[in-house]
Amino acid sequence: MSAVAPSQSASQGERLYWLMMLLPCAFLALLYVVPVLNVLVMSVTVPKPGLANYAELANNGAVQRTLWTTLRIGAITTGLVLLIGYAVAYALVHSGPRERQILLGIVVASFWISALIRAFAWIALLQSRGIVNSALMATGLIDSPLSLVRNELGVVIGMVHYMLPYAILPLYTNLRGIDDRLVPAARALGATPSQAFRWVFLPLSLPGLIGAGVIVMIFSLGFYITPAILGGGRIIMVAEFISVQISETLRWGLAAMLATVLLGAVLMLVTWLSRFMDVEQALRK
Amino acid sequence: MGRGTESKVVKDSLVLDGIEKRYGDFVALQRTELSIKAGEFITLLGPSGSGKTTILMSIAGFANPSAGRILLDGRDVTGLPPERRNFGVVFQGYALFPHLSVYDNVAFPLRARGITGAAARTLIMAALEIAKLDTFAHRYPRQLSGGQQQRVALARSLVFSPELLLLDEPLSALDRALRKEFQTEFRSIHREVGTTFIYVTHDQEEALTMSDRIVILDKGRILQIAPPAELYERPATTFVAGFLGKSNFLRGTVAAVADGRARLDLAGFSTCALDNGTGAQAGARAVAALRPEKVRLALPRDAGGTGPGRVTGTVAGVTYLGASVEVELRLADGQILLATVPAGQLPLADGAEYVASWAEDAAILVREEAAP
Numbered sequence: 001m002s003a004v005a006p007s008q009s010a011s012q013g014e015r016l017y018w019l020m021m022l023l024p025c026a027f028l029a030l031l032y033v034v035p036v037l038n039v040l041v042m043s044v045t046v047p048k049p050g051l052a053n054y055a056e057l058a059n060n061g062a063v064q065r066t067l068w069t070t071l072r073i074g075a076i077t078t079g080l081v082l083l084i085g086y087a088v089a090y091a092l093v094h095s096g097p098r099e100r101q102i103l104l105g106i107v108v109a110s111f112w113i114s115a116l117i118r119a120f121a122w123i124a125l126l127q128s129r130g131i132v133n134s135a136l137m138a139t140g141l142i143d144s145p146l147s148l149v150r151n152e153l154g155v156v157i158g159m160v161h162y163m164l165p166y167a168i169l170p171l172y173t174n175l176r177g178i179d180d181r182l183v184p185a186a187r188a189l190g191a192t193p194s195q196a197f198r199w200v201f202l203p204l205s206l207p208g209l210i211g212a213g214v215i216v217m218i219f220s221l222g223f224y225i226t227p228a229i230l231g232g233g234r235i236i237m238v239a240e241f242i243s244v245q246i247s248e249t250l251r252w253g254l255a256a257m258l259a260t261v262l263l264g265a266v267l268m269l270v271t272w273l274s275r276f277m278d279v280e281q282a283l284r285k
Numbered sequence: 286m287g288r289g290t291e292s293k294v295v296k297d298s299l300v301l302d303g304i305e306k307r308y309g310d311f312v313a314l315q316r317t318e319l320s321i322k323a324g325e326f327i328t329l330l331g332p333s334g335s336g337k338t339t340i341l342m343s344i345a346g347f348a349n350p351s352a353g354r355i356l357l358d359g360r361d362v363t364g365l366p367p368e369r370r371n372f373g374v375v376f377q378g379y380a381l382f383p384h385l386s387v388y389d390n391v392a393f394p395l396r397a398r399g400i401t402g403a404a405a406r407t408l409i410m411a412a413l414e415i416a417k418l419d420t421f422a423h424r425y426p427r428q429l430s431g432g433q434q435q436r437v438a439l440a441r442s443l444v445f446s447p448e449l450l451l452l453d454e455p456l457s458a459l460d461r462a463l464r465k466e467f468q469t470e471f472r473s474i475h476r477e478v479g480t481t482f483i484y485v486t487h488d489q490e491e492a493l494t495m496s497d498r499i500v501i502l503d504k505g506r507i508l509q510i511a512p513p514a515e516l517y518e519r520p521a522t523t524f525v526a527g528f529l530g531k532s533n534f535l536r537g538t539v540a541a542v543a544d545g546r547a548r549l550d551l552a553g554f555s556t557c558a559l560d561n562g563t564g565a566q567a568g569a570r571a572v573a574a575l576r577p578e579k580v581r582l583a584l585p586r587d588a589g590g591t592g593p594g595r596v597t598g599t600v601a602g603v604t605y606l607g608a609s610v611e612v613e614l615r616l617a618d619g620q621i622l623l624a625t626v627p628a629g630q631l632p633l634a635d636g637a638e639y640v641a642s643w644a645e646d647a648a649i650l651v652r653e654e655a656a657p
Contacts, residue, residue, distance in 0.1 A: 185380035187367040188345055189441065190397035199393070203384045 036263075043260045046253035053257035063241075063258070070238040073152065073227070074220035077159045081216045082209055084160065085167030089208075092168070093175045104172075107165050115162055119229035122158045123149055150232025158230040159223055166219065167212040174208025214273055218266050238262055298323035298481045299344065299449060304353030304363075306339050314339045315506040316353065326475050326482045330492040331502035332528070337485045338453060339505075344483065345374050345451050357448065368397065373442030373450040373480075377457060379434045381426040387413070387437050388422040394445040412444035415474060432463045443478060452484045456491060468494045489529050493517065501525050508654075519561050522654040526574035533575040533623050535648060539565045547650055549573055552618035554596035558648040565650055572653050577611060579647040580624035582631060588640035595642040598622060603633045614641055 043053055056063050092103050125131050128145035136142045148154055178201065186196035224239035231237070236244075238258055245255035299321040306314040314336040321327050329337035342348035344355060346367035355363045362370055373394075382390050391412055395405045413419050416436040426434055435455060442450055452471075456464045472495050475482050486492055492499045493513045500510045501524075509521040520526035523534055535558075537551035547560045549571060558573035565571045585597065598614035601621060605628065612633055614622045624641055631639075 179378075179380065179383075181376050181378065181380040182382060184347055184367070185374065185376055186382075186393070186397075188347075188372065188374035188376075189394035190368045190371070190445065191393070192368055192397075195397055199396075200382055200384075 039256045039259050042252060042256035046256065053253045056254060056257065057261070063254075066236050066238055066241045066258075067261070069152075069235060070221060073155055073159065073235070073237060074217055076156055077163060077220045078213055078216045080156065080160045081163045081167045082213055085164055085171050085212060086205070086209065088164070088168050089171035089175050092172050107168050110161075110165050115225045116229075118162060119158055119226050122154065122161070122230055126154055126157065149230055150234060152231070152235050154230040154232070155227045155235050155237075158226040159220060162223075162226055163216045163219060166215050170212045170215065171205070171208045174211070175205055178204045210273060214270065217269060221262060221266060298325070298358060299483075300356040300359075301340070301344075302354040302356055304340075304343055304350035304355060306336075306343065306348060307351045312505050314343075314350075317507055319500060319507065319510070321481060321483065324479050324481055326472070326484065326495060326497045328484045328486060328492040328496040328499045329502060330486060330489065330499050330528075332487055334504070335502040336505040337487075337500075337502050340502075341451055341453055341483065341485045344449070345372060346370050371445070371448050373445070373447035375435075375438045375442050375450070375452045375455045377454045379426075379438040379455075381434055381437055381441075383426050386423050386425055387418060387429070390426070390437055391441045391444050393441065398445060400445075408444050412440040415443065415477065416440035431459050432467070435459065435467065439474070443474075443480070446478075447480060449481045449483060452482065454486055455484075456486070456488070464488075464491070471495055493529070499529075501528065503528075503654075519559070519649055520574055520651055521561065522652045523572060523574065524654045526651055531577050531623060531625075533577060533580070534651075535573045535575055537571065537573075539567050539569050539571045541567055546645075547571065547573075548593060549648075549650075551596075552616070552620070554616075555593045556643070556648050557593050557645045558650045559646055560650045563650045563652055571650055573648040574651045575643060575648040577623040577625040578609075579643050580622065580626075580641050581643065582612060582614070582624050582626050582639045582641055584631075585638055585640055588642065594645060594647070595640060596622065597638060597640050600633050600635050600637045600639065602635070612639075614639060 044051060046053075057067075088103070088107070092100055092107075095103060123130070126149035127133070128147070130148075132148060133142075133145040137145065148157070182200050182204070183196045186200045187193070191199060222239050223237060224243065227235055227237040228240045228243075231240075239262075242255045242258050245251045245258070301317055301319040303316050303318060304314065305312070305316045317336075317340065319340075329340055331337045339348060343350050346362075346365060346369075350363065353363075354361050357370075367374075382393065385393065388409060391409045392405055395401070395408060400408070410419070413422060416439050418433065418436050418440055421429065421433060421437075426437065429437065438455070456467055459467065468491055471482070471484075475495075484491075484495065496513055498510060498512050499516050501508050501516065503524050509516060509525050511519070516525065517529055520529065520532070523532075526532040526534070535549065535551055535556055537549040537555075540548040540550045540555065542548075542560065542565055545560050547558050547565050549556050549558055556573060556575070558571075563571065588595070596616055598616045600612060601615040602613035604611040604613075606625070608628060609625050610628045610633065612624045612626060614624055616622055622641055
């Protein structure tokens, strides 16, 4: 065995890696990149070549309303998820090993239930004769049922519930990485518990918050099943609107245009955030 | 235990009045009395688990003593949260705020006290100057070397003129040369600012070089409190003698006691030993500590006279230490006697016969205790 052998086997190994990468790459190119490009092209060619579809953004009230609804619900959901997720992640980091295991188990378990089942479960819970309203009325807190579902509130509740684990896990990783001597150090230097949190712990959790926020916002913009069911047809978000254009009104060009806008919005969001932070690293966390 | 009341004199800056710390059945710190004088550099020295960090964290306010009081200038601070004690703390690993520049790290305690603007600036620049950091003000902690981070931690803990500075093994992450440098520097900073320093370490060299007094701890209790030289020359127990430097332990029977001195009979030889209050009685078993560097070696033909403090043995091993060599001398009963002698003056072949001897006051009686 001379010095040649290792480099030979290395190049052999390299070739094997390329081969292993080729298959999934081809798979993705064929079934993902090509259709996406197709959509992009469709948005300027169907029904006839030109930017007529994009003009709808300025003229079509329904399109504008849908986009605004999507953006608003996405932003509210992201805000609520970060707020609740941060509290849960904070509790996870500061709980004992036993409690942490149980809490993490609960967080991960919610991944196993599909969006469809969760949406129907929320309807059962939130409808006017659902458990929540019945309980509230039985205790005499309210006289008539609250409208908790088939409106924006219902959509937000369902989406926040679905997105929470996606925020909790990266936040937990981020918070756990904060040196646990820093808050005591801040206290020793004269900071009250609240100052120590605001001046030390919170700034150090910003990368986690931004990372989790990006994930939640991107997902929220494209939500389909949850708003379709919990919105009861009254709250239309972009994904549902696109689906209607494809399968019912058959305006594929308009649908392709909206899909392109959605894609563009997400890309812009990521690009904008990457000016402030290492998005790749935040997502990896 | 009348010390608690007696020690509440004005000169004492900090008094630990019978504090102890238990975790369930485990006693981390047994009932402890300690008075620290204003402006003193005091070191808590002991192996891990000796309770030194428990004492420091109790003073800082991070650990609540299970019993006892902590008095600062006669004022009870036992229940105060850390931020209301006005003590500086230098943590192990420094605990600098990574998202803040050196300047802002040092500004932090001032910000917490509502000091901002020009007044803060003057204090910060002065603290940075003492720590020789003036040119690093706008760097971030991750851009600094370990030594520089150490200086930031120090400046940050001194900028608000704390009543005490607590240092928790601050040099443990640095290499030997830097540790040496900081030992000198801590002393000069201590002289400059005049604040009481309470320093925790497991490193005997740091303790010996810097402290006014050393508190030596083991298994959650204080064994001895004394200035470095006294601790080294007159250790109270076998643990203290063995933990601070090396020591031979000569175990034998007390032949006679008089005027703070004892005669100790051992296997085939005898020694004089100072008695620093062990209460040894004639006929009882006792142990004397004898520093290796106090043992002289001579070839049998050169060694004249007989009497206590001399014994014959053969060389069983030699360790070269640079300026000196450490010789293991095997005595007639098989025991090893360590002697540190100047290098290159004696032919120290294995098996060579030598007479070891030491002065009358070289050995000292100590209380028996498990060695580290």
